[in-house]
Amino acid sequence: MNKTTWNGILHMAVIVCGLAFSYSLFAQNLDKTYQVPVIKTDVNIDGIIHQEEWAQAETITLDYVTRPYENTTPPVKTEVKIMESGDTLYLAFTAFDPKPNDIRAFYRDRDKVWSNDLIGVKLDPFNDSRLAYQFFVNPYGIQMDSIENEMTKEESDSWDAIWESKGRITQQGFEVEIALPLRIFNFSEGKGAKTWGAEFVRFYPRETRLRISNIPYDRNNACTLCQLGEIEGFEDAKQGKNLALIPTLVVGKGRSRDLDESRIWDDSNTNEVGIDVNWGVTPEISLQATINPDFSQVESDAAQLSINNTFALFFDEKRPFFLENADYFSTNYNLVYTRNIGAPDYGAKVTGRVDDHTFGVFIANDENATFLVPGNLGSSIATIEEESINVALRYRYDVSDDLSFGLINTFRSADHYHNYVLGFDTKYAITHQDTLRIQWVGSDTEYPDTLFKDFCDDNCQVKDDFSEAAMRTKEEDSFQGIAYQLNYRHEERDWFFRYDHYAKRDGFRADLGFVSSIDKTTDVIGGGYIWYAEDSWWNEFEISGDWDIHHTDNGELLEKESQIQFLLQAGMQSSFELGFETRDRVGLRHDRSILAIDNNTTLFHEDTIWTYFDFRPSSSVYFETFARYGDRIDFVNNRLGKEWTVEPNITLSLGEHFEIDIEHVYSSMDVEGERLYTANLTDARLSYQIDQRQLIRLILVYSDIERNKANYLDPNDIDARSTDFGAQLLYSYKLNPLTKFFVGYSSSGFEDDNVPNLTITEQSIFMKLSYAWLN
Template identity: 45%
Template sequence: MLRWFFLWIAVFSCAAIADIQIPKTTETISIDGDLSDAAWAQANKVQIEINSWPSENTPAPVETEALLLENGEYFYLAFKAKDPNPSQIRAFLKDRDNVWEDDLVGIKIDSYNDQKLAYQFFSNPLGVQADAIENEVTGDESDAWDGIWHSVGQLTPDGYQVEIAIPLRILNFNDKLALQQWRIELVRFYPRDLKHRLSSNKIERVNPCWICQMRVATGFSGAKQGSHFSVVPSLVTGASQQRDVTADAKTDWQTEPNTEVSLDLKWGITPDINLNATLNPDFSQVEADVAQVSMNDTFSLFFDEKRAFFLDNQDYFSSPLDLVYTRNIGAPDTGAKLTGKQQQHSFAFFAANDEKTTFIVPGNLGSDVAILDEESTNAVFRYRYDLSADLSLGWISSLRQSDSYHNNLAGLDLKYKFTDQDQLVLQYLYADSAYSAALRQSFADSEAGLRLADDLSDPAYFLMYEHDDGAWFWNTEYLALEQDFRADMGYMPQTDFHKFVQGLGYQWFSDNNWWNRAILSGDWDISHNANNELLEKEAELFLELWGPQQSFFSVSLADRDKTGPRLNNNSLAIDGNTLMFNEQRLTTFAEFRPLPALYANAEVELGDAIDYRNNRLGELVQFAPEISWNATTHLQVEARHTYRYLEADGAEVFTANLTDLRFSYQFSVRSLLRLTLIYSDIVQNPLNNPGLTQQLERSLGSQLLYSYKLNPQTLFFAGYSDNAYQDDELTSLERDQRSVFMKFSYAWLL
């Protein structure tokens, strides 16, 4: 009797867990968006009928049906999205991953059913794709990953419908199992006055882990990934020209032609282990970075990675601290990457050389960028062991080495979820570094010069405890980077500081017409250097409010005591060598979408700010608006502007204006033409800047780019770019750089 009882419990448990079945078909499905193939009659039909956000599991305001099917090679999905007012559907032709604010349908897949990672595949009503990786261990969600999959959509009289085919070869899963059990969630984004997130399963606010709440789907019997192999040759060709321009003369243009052939390889050694290799890789930066203002900033700017070799499976390298910033590697000749997962074990390794060696030289009051004219070797190894869905242990190590320099780092980390609402994150690191006397000399009379030595070694510690029950949330963090700690492979522009943070907040939800969600929160933090000298003490209060027309408004008040620059740059001392300033700052941000095709936001900062050049307290005014307008289904206009004005002692210190303007015409899902204009105008007041050598800095960069993408790896680019500048000697903008370029790559999937 007892045996039958336990058998009944086991059967009941399996039925409760595996509640979506994925039927198998042997028939052919054509991905064309019309759902006319006979095979769809065999599909499992799942309703997306739960409004999971910002409402909590209320009935969905519109009908959506998903059809699920597989044939051992592809996971097929179709969506029938009804709409009572089809004219309000947000559906625009845009570049890949640029449609997150459109109407969307798609799926999230945790293919290992371990509640750690989830693939995201979404399509707008016209078939434009958006994909991402959601990492529960780090809390990050990145759309930098680009898989090769298929989607076609079309508008219908009562809404829209989309067909999707996801090749199993692009998913990591354990094909040793006779039957797959994956966690999945079928999702529809329905952006109208509110942006509704509709789901096939409930999402409880009391549990911040959304991957953990996805339903289990069973199917794919006997599915095999096989030892898939891809070969991607690329050709980049073009020419660049430079010239010197002064008030008296312009030199002739100096032309430098460039043609490079490269080869990228990817081999699925096993279904769970992938090897990437690259020979003479193309790491050309095809599209311009988003412009940033650096005036009166003391730390290095961060730029997103856009290069395919580093982006593939980059989430395998993530850890609590940002220790892998691959934009540090500029021009490698070769590279290799190995990533994989075996049951509870995941690992990742990459190595690449670099023609030059670039890294951030961190300090506690500012940072610099060092460039060595030496070839370097760069490598990272990451390992994680998931003892359970709640407990993970990890190891990371990195190496950077050239003839006169090295930086080696290694460390352990832990993430433990005590409950659905409480988690602890720990990380311990140790680094050993050496920098040459010549490099130190190049940073003479700066903090960086004092930070560099021929023998440095120190640890770093990170501790974070978080609680989030859907209403109350609080966190405690402690980060200690000792004086001689360096993480040159990562983006860590600060060192020699210990920071303690305590935050607390509460969240409300409402069905009112004028607001649907509000958060009141605050935090207090204090930072010292390794000698326990105060660097900064800060208290902040935040109010955030979500309302109609997809609007969001936030306001924050900050009161901080902050250290200014050193009085004597030949000493790292803080006490007696710096001035302490009190900054009081008001920051507001607002965004809304008054029309389906129009989005606007603006940020305003007002209050005190340190004038770092002159070591005094000033008054800051910063205004940063942004507008995105889909003028037609094909044409998009984006404009960003930053205005920064600093005043001290009753007079202007500087005025900085930066404009980033982009016009994109999307001929089809695959083809676009984009014009980018970036204008910078910085004017400093010589009467209020003693010792100023240059008053005016202006530049105008432009880029015209045509692209055709059959998929993320089979593509064609052609373009033209130039740059003009103006300084105190020139009366107008003068071009000093221009180039033309073309790139072609083709992916053979074997």
Template identity: 45%
Template sequence: MNKYSKTLLFIASISTFNIFAGSSEQFQVTIPTLSSEIEIDGEFSEPQWQHASEVELKFETSPGENIAAPVRTTAKVFASETSLFIAFTAYDPQPKNIRANLRDRDNSWGDDMVGIKLDTFNNARLAYQFFINPYGVQSDSIENELTGLESDAWDGIWYSKGKITATGYQVEVQLPLRLFNFDDSHTVQNWGIEFIRFYPRNQSRRFSTHKIDRNVSCQLCQLGVMQGLEGAKQGKDIQITPSFVANQSNQRPLSPKGPWEDETNTEVGLDLRWGMTPTTLLNATINPDFSQVESDAGQLDVNNTFALFFPEKRAFFLDNKDYFDSQMELLHTRNISSPDYGVKITSKTDDHTVGVLATNDIQTQFLVPGNLSSDIATLAQESHNVAARYRFDPSKQFSIGAVMTLKKADDYHNYVYSTDLKYQPSQQDTFTAQYAYSDTQYPNDLFNQFCNGDDCAIAPIECDLSSCDYNERVLRTNKSDAFSDNMFKFTYKHDRRNWFASSQYESIGDDFRADLGFIEKIDAAKFVAGGGYRWYPTDQFFSKITVAGDWDITHTQQDEKLEQETEIYIELEGGYQSYIASGIAQRERVGRRHNPSNINIQNNTQMFDETMGWFYTNFVPMKALRLELDVNYGDNIDFVNDRLGTLTMLNPGIEWKVTESIVLNLSHRYQTLDVDDGRLFTANLSDLRLNWQITLNSFIRLSSVYTDIERDPSLYIYQQPKAKYQDLGNEILYGYKLNPQSVFYLGYSDAFKANDDIDNLTQNEKTYFMKVSYAWLL
């Protein structure tokens, strides 16, 4: 038997191996198909509800372990040829304790909620999730079993109404079948399903229609079965969304202060969303508005050597984003900053999942990685960007796939080719593996972006931190010819009710690049192993206790030690919806290179011993208040001066629901680094968000992010930084959302700066903007 035949036999054998997944042994409901639809008004007066199937959420699955639910919840469900309808009745002996607030979409977590989880292919890979609070506020997401993540970035157009009653609350829902990828060639559908209710009181309780086995690591493998939807058709599923965007931007230099320069822009764009078949979706955009309506959360960029990560928020990239996910971050679409056009096709048929994305970008932006630092590079060249993903799922236990990304400009390119697999031989064991190969060419002068000197084309034979302008990014980008390398990653996880263990090995070559992704560390090989034990006390303040730890070690590809760490921690979940975690880590790691023109680690760096303790908690002492605290204290390398310091970090946060429609979120990060001769810096970051949800569809949002960094220049050995840096960004936004794609936004934002040369916070940017878009459903 040849190698190819053995591979086919292996795949065939594992495809016949069965574990729980969309099983009628878990739960089963038959959905009747009725001839007419209903009005979604939160009332159950239509005659169709008399013929609907009814189920009851009998079990508490968390924190109780499949015990009887303390309050009653029922759901009625039926279908028409084009929609699925659900009516939830959530009983409560004390309706005044119901937690419900007017919120924007996907922002009602922590409220009382009911919802449904649907796996339309019943293959335990992806599931749609829809949740609704008592006022009808919607939250939707996609759960991806392959990556173990849930993404609320996906926004579908569906309908819901809710109302609080004398006995609890009730919610009515319509889910158009056009939302889903499914095979409508089947006369009768068999989907994985779970009905869910969240009941937040002293603890946040989760109720379900069926039991959840904590000894099974796969969650989507434990859904029940929904049978029915006879004659269901997805319909045309064509959505055309024209948009108009206008903004006026004003900027001026501050050192020295100059005149304001005004720029006015108006743009007309068009988005197309077309369900070409029930399982294939086409997204296309022309002249899109890819500005972000919501500003990013503030981050401190102080004593960091690696680039900061910001999540994607733009709708075009988020639709069916999960189809492109793998075990490595090979696609991070915020590397595509400002395209003129884009097209994306995603498809799932039987065991095959395909995604293809192509856009241009008016510039070329990518991450330059290293083993001690990384940074962003930008070329003033138009680039073309392509990503493709294929996955084959011959069984619920086995998945194999491939990823390809291409990024190309005039004298630059980066091509990445990858293959990956996931195998679950049992209900507790999971193996994953991924291999990637890259081919890259940089412009000959790219390294000059990272060199502060007059000429860094030729490195000095000998230099030190005080005399050499070189850094790792210069060394990584000073390449005259195309170069290539590879990366591979293996993981194993064993997860049972009471204990878990895992190990991982990852190796990234020094010339590997993933410029459409977010791989910030290269020239490194890391091994990590860890595990822990869990307890589930009953009738105690804490309902779940976890004690765990791990050990890891990292070397360069030349077997030079970069880091070794041992960590142990404890996690507690219990009353007041509390989560408490604390741990201590002991780490050895290298500082910066002594001779920056030499890429070597050995005899070119110093190894530091760090001991760091950390503590984190969040809890809800009353239904209108959520408190959070993050604390770090211990040894930390002063990377600028290559020495050991003492880090103190305090990060408190508060969410105050002032009324049912007004919520205040405030967080503050205080961070200091002390060295032998005094305090090197003090950094403060305050992030304030105030949201007034006027109605379910309209809101006013205010945000303000303030950064204040004070340094003592006399304590810096190799450079003389400014003693003061201040930055303030503000935004006020009015929004009206008929649905996620039909919106009207009107807003204003500005920015202020101060430093040694600018005495007080002085305004240097201000922008007025408006956006209108409307989704036509055909």
């Protein structure tokens, strides 16, 4: 053999030996189970790790950078000490840093410090790779908690628990102490040692944001929670009574006026007393109940621009009762969207996990029944002014770590209306890289006979008076429909593939959920390839794409699309995306009184380019922007135009306490060489975090839409200019997630062709107080 051949053989041998050694370390770390010592006294959580307090603790080191690198040696040392007292799990993190002045730490509201230096833990008390509790803390003790759901591949920070944390920056880095009461977990109580899934994590954001862990991560395994390490102990762990009574008081005064009428102010007063109950019935089962609740939101929704859009907007749920254990009701279809329940007098929820069985039940009334009316070209919102009862039931049986079966049932009913939904779903992990999900859902619905008239221009007397929503609600008797989907995923270290098939039949409705389209069958095929780099200016490069096609139940083409995109992640915590898409899709119906697509719509062709860029050049500045340019259907006039959209967002941290977050959306469209509209939306949020518990926030939202009426086919139905303005000033004090005090002021107004000056239409002041008695 020549020298080149020998060099090649030696090179391959080194690689094989390296991989074998790495795998050996990987296997050893996965197999290692840490023992959690039991202590007899409580620990003073003050952010100062006293050696005498932690002398009995097990010490664990974080030895792997798992992202963006692949199980490399960290540039900094991190130690965590762990022990438990029978009712509390204690953790102490020592995060060493050679340059403590570079530590990124700010005083922010709870769950708002993701960009900071963080330490934390993921815990799976059932050790079955289904759900994991996540707790993270910044160097000042600011908390973040969430639930990771392996079944849906989603993480939700809407879950809030009461736990302790304190932190401080030192000359060697920073220290954090954490106390996690066992009452906040669902777990199996009983005699004998228990094994929990666990991972200890540090986020180290500098030029690159490093994720540092005590266990290596296998990128060839698509299951994240399957790779958690293990901790063992909790022989005498007790959850205790775990009862919380939370009375609430809401006091407010407001006024509003209709500018189309007399413009006289109408005053209103709010004085409401309610009570919430959180009870750990057993360590595995929880009950939440509320009587005369205040379901108002303290913080305004993120502003969204609604122009040239035929489908209803989605808003996240923010109300505590509905957020608690919401993951128990998750399925592939969004069948439980509790923002549809607007003004209940009572509510109750039971969730739990017993052995291989997971379940959730909730019930709430509502003064109205509000729901989406879905279609294949658009959706609308319907309201029936009758008190409704709303029920959701969810059950899942885990046959093994790889196979689960589930059932979902929702129920909405009023005097002249009902919607019943029943569905089945399954998830099967064929291999570590291959996952199959299937769901089938059926519904039975009855609308009031006159509901369709709410969506008519004039009682639907002639063809032009109709809309798709009117056609979808014009039903004399109850009707039925089904929906089903199949999702296959193959995910490896370097490449991935997906295939999805969705079908939602014409008669299907999910009125407690957020299902905005029906009468549509969709097929999607996609995949991509990933390259990784270490010790380079870039970390990851990905190329991916997909092809999808949509038809009606009758096989009529609705849309066909192909797209390709490129992703680059690099220094300064930056990422850059570039995408191209080409699409054929139909516009609006010519005859709105029939649902046919063929010979009743125009098929338009759209070519679009888009890009996304974000970076964090320092701890105090974050910038991102999304931009898109290309063809887009003008849905008002049913023709093709050129749309230009830019969405920049900048976040500035001025010192440790003050933050400015400004998001702007600019969108414009030209049709036939002339401007059709120009729209601007600005959402500015100024926050001053006084300390861990106190916050002052000012929110300003301003939108302005200018239309060229000469370029509209029917200019009488539009305003040349419409402007909306909203403001909210809020002070909050949070002792914990359940004990809170808010006081604030809000106002809103608008301007259009009939109201030539920006005029205030609503004003209110409010105070909300809740206090949690824990037992």
